[in-house]
Amino acid sequence: MTPAWHLLMFTLCLGAFAALALGMERPQETLLQRPLGVAASRAWRLAGWGLLAAALWLALAAPGWTRGLVALSGHTSAAAALVLLALVLRERWGATR
Amino acid sequence: MSKTPTKAKAQAAPRGIRQTMSDLHIWTGLLAGWILYAMFLTGTVSYFREEISRYMRPELPAAQALPDAGQTAERVAASILRQAPGTPQMRITLPTPRNPTASAFWRLPADGQPGAEAGARRRRGGGAFGEGLFDAATAERLHARATTGGDFFFRFHFNLHYMPPLWGRWIAGLCAMFMLVAIVSGVITHKKIFIDFFTFRWGKGQRSWLDAHNALSVFGLPFHFMITWSGLITLMLMYMPWGLQSMAPPERAAVRAEMRSFIPPEQPAGRAAPLRPLADFVQQGEQRWGAGGVGAVQVNLAGDANARVIVTRQQAQRIATTPHYLVFDGTTGQMLQAKDASGPAATTQGVLYGLHLGRFADIVTRWLYFLVSLAGTAMVGTGLVLWTVKRRARLPDPDRPYFGFRLVERLNIAAIAGLSLGMAGMLWANRLLPLEMAQRAAWEVHAVFILWAAALAWALLRPAKRAWVELLWLAAAALALLPLLTALTTERPFWRSLMDGDWVFAGMELSLLALAALHAALAWRTQRHQPRQRPARKAADAPRRPAPVAPASVTPTPAEPVPALATLPAGESA
Amino acid sequence: MTSRTHAFHFDHARRLAAGVPTYMPLISRIVAALFGGYALGALTSVAALALPLAPSEAAFTGMLASFLVYAGAVVWVFAVRSATRAWLGLLAAALPLLAAWTAWGA
Numbered sequence: 114m115t116p117a118w119h120l121l122m123f124t125l126c127l128g129a130f131a132a133l134a135l136g137m138e139r140p141q142e143t144l145l146q147r148p149l150g151v152a153a154s155r156a157w158r159l160a161g162w163g164l165l166a167a168a169l170w171l172a173l174a175a176p177g178w179t180r181g182l183v184a185l186s187g188h189t190s191a192a193a194a195l196v197l198l199a200l201v202l203r204e205r206w207g208a209t210r
Numbered sequence: 211m212s213k214t215p216t217k218a219k220a221q222a223a224p225r226g227i228r229q230t231m232s233d234l235h236i237w238t239g240l241l242a243g244w245i246l247y248a249m250f251l252t253g254t255v256s257y258f259r260e261e262i263s264r265y266m267r268p269e270l271p272a273a274q275a276l277p278d279a280g281q282t283a284e285r286v287a288a289s290i291l292r293q294a295p296g297t298p299q300m301r302i303t304l305p306t307p308r309n310p311t312a313s314a315f316w317r318l319p320a321d322g323q324p325g326a327e328a329g330a331r332r333r334r335g336g337g338a339f340g341e342g343l344f345d346a347a348t349a350e351r352l353h354a355r356a357t358t359g360g361d362f363f364f365r366f367h368f369n370l371h372y373m374p375p376l377w378g379r380w381i382a383g384l385c386a387m388f389m390l391v392a393i394v395s396g397v398i399t400h401k402k403i404f405i406d407f408f409t410f411r412w413g414k415g416q417r418s419w420l421d422a423h424n425a426l427s428v429f430g431l432p433f434h435f436m437i438t439w440s441g442l443i444t445l446m447l448m449y450m451p452w453g454l455q456s457m458a459p460p461e462r463a464a465v466r467a468e469m470r471s472f473i474p475p476e477q478p479a480g481r482a483a484p485l486r487p488l489a490d491f492v493q494q495g496e497q498r499w500g501a502g503g504v505g506a507v508q509v510n511l512a513g514d515a516n517a518r519v520i521v522t523r524q525q526a527q528r529i530a531t532t533p534h535y536l537v538f539d540g541t542t543g544q545m546l547q548a549k550d551a552s553g554p555a556a557t558t559q560g561v562l563y564g565l566h567l568g569r570f571a572d573i574v575t576r577w578l579y580f581l582v583s584l585a586g587t588a589m590v591g592t593g594l595v596l597w598t599v600k601r602r603a604r605l606p607d608p609d610r611p612y613f614g615f616r617l618v619e620r621l622n623i624a625a626i627a628g629l630s631l632g633m634a635g636m637l638w639a640n641r642l643l644p645l646e647m648a649q650r651a652a653w654e655v656h657a658v659f660i661l662w663a664a665a666l667a668w669a670l671l672r673p674a675k676r677a678w679v680e681l682l683w684l685a686a687a688a689l690a691l692l693p694l695l696t697a698l699t700t701e702r703p704f705w706r707s708l709m710d711g712d713w714v715f716a717g718m719e720l721s722l723l724a725l726a727a728l729h730a731a732l733a734w735r736t737q738r739h740q741p742r743q744r745p746a747r748k749a750a751d752a753p754r755r756p757a758p759v760a761p762a763s764v765t766p767t768p769a770e771p772v773p774a775l776a777t778l779p780a781g782e783s784a
Numbered sequence: 785m786t787s788r789t790h791a792f793h794f795d796h797a798r799r800l801a802a803g804v805p806t807y808m809p810l811i812s813r814i815v816a817a818l819f820g821g822y823a824l825g826a827l828t829s830v831a832a833l834a835l836p837l838a839p840s841e842a843a844f845t846g847m848l849a850s851f852l853v854y855a856g857a858v859v860w861v862f863a864v865r866s867a868t869r870a871w872l873g874l875l876a877a878a879l880p881l882l883a884a885w886t887a888w889g890a
Binding site for chain 2: 114116119134137139140179180183184186187188189190191193194196197200201204
Binding site: 227230231233234387390391394395398439442443446447449450452453454456457461464465468553554555556558559562 | 825826829830832833837838839840841842843844845846847848850851852854855856858859862863889
């Protein structure tokens, strides 16, 4: 799997978790300072799951789908961590302002 | 998180499942935590074991283009046969991009015969064997400083040290079972563990440590579960031998045949017969498995009519570790056996084993393995610290905590900060110990434990918070100065590695600096931490405490969190 | 020590002095979890041989499952309401495994 594949995979996962986060109330308050409506939240979560599905497809389409799945697992973990870190830092910097 | 009733009420009301699972999680986590932390950290760095080994053998040349595998096998075999002509068995591991040196071991003829080496390594169970590193292009014997390299960390994480490997494996296995229970109980107790993932409360003392522990557990959950279960599986023949014991010997052999590719030599025929060129056999392997598909070549009874050549597949090519090999008659060249398929259950076991080892991983996947494993290490570390943070708030007299608390607190310092120091210390020893020193490799390892023990002593003698800060700063310095030490004591200073594009050395040193920065950040946060004013107690069995608490210099470890995702572990790594 | 510390330590001491009877259920559970759980896992690894698979396949299946059974048994032992139920549950799980093992050995 080429570096480009990995980059695409990571981007999909990052987008997915960012979208999932935007579909939840607490992160919405951190990032947007206001909760979005039920419909908007659901739309974001749907988008998040959709991106994860795309990532899964990319994993299975890789030459060696088992390696693709392993890489997917790693990328989802890393992406989730990064999104959480971004939220934590945003909240912290927001608080000290 | 758990809304526990007061002690008096708890004895009357039935405890819910989430509460009992929480207790189970805390106990299993605490009892196994210190050993698990060490297993996790040494296991984490083992994903770059080859790179660490090369970093610790600076005499070996940096990676070059690999010559033809078949030619390499022939040259190395010829070299071995010159030294040990009657050897009944030799195994040559071919060079790979990650490890561009050929290595081999060979059984030595009995003492008194040509090629026997006085003082050669003895395997358990008798039989001496020689081993060596060979230049891939010229097959000349390479000499590097005596060191166990990254292999020490790899073996430590399931054998431990200073004890028979069997004991170490039992202890590691028990801890792994505790971990498995901790994972299951942890998920049960935190029902909304995935939904709550994005909840993190900064600067809230115990809640922040808990949130950090939860986050680290959740985003790495697939890995943590896989690594624990697969870890047990790697030694399942030892932990659960009962099935095998109940089987007939041929069936038992069939099981073992699915887990290793060791082919013992036949009885020697006594007639001399020339061995066919090894390159032919390697080529057949590459035809079957692709370029670079051959990982090792084993030759039994070279020069005898009953010679066998076994060509083993490169492990990095596939995930499963089930054996794939070809057995040839060494004199006629005929293929006698081709093993490259296994049943589904055996393959499942092989896949799990392979996932644990991660040998198949490309560089990006390998870094993901490393980072998520590091998160797992931090998960264990934050869990241990959380235990003291949570209970410090409930201490009747924080200046005189009860024995259990003091014990956990001090062991935490030694297990976490002390281990980083010890692991960094091995690299220092690697650079500083005289090359001709007797038992040099063993002494590099002793350095790890000497420093670790010293850290424990320090943790016992100093006030707890001071001990944390001082040991973390020391570990940070030990890691940060390694590139400088390397520049001063070897021919591979970091500027040259960067200019030459030697990413093994450059990558290692950049990683060491990053880990040093991590330790420094932790030390700094811990040092600056001021425990907050104790809020009014709600617990009925504790009278109100006067506020504020004692100044930071006297109070033990911080109640405020250090950066949640800053990991506590260290040690060198790539 | 402050009077608060006295109270804290006295509480501990009183509970310990109440003696083994108070801790019996807990000890019983710990034994059930550590040893009973292992036994159940071991039994799983042997009972699996009765599966309609090639012997080596059955052996692998049993060993793979045994650790999960062990972990599950430990969680069970501490999840149920009493130590007695814990032991009963382990025995109940063991019976079909014993039956399978006996049938295979026959």
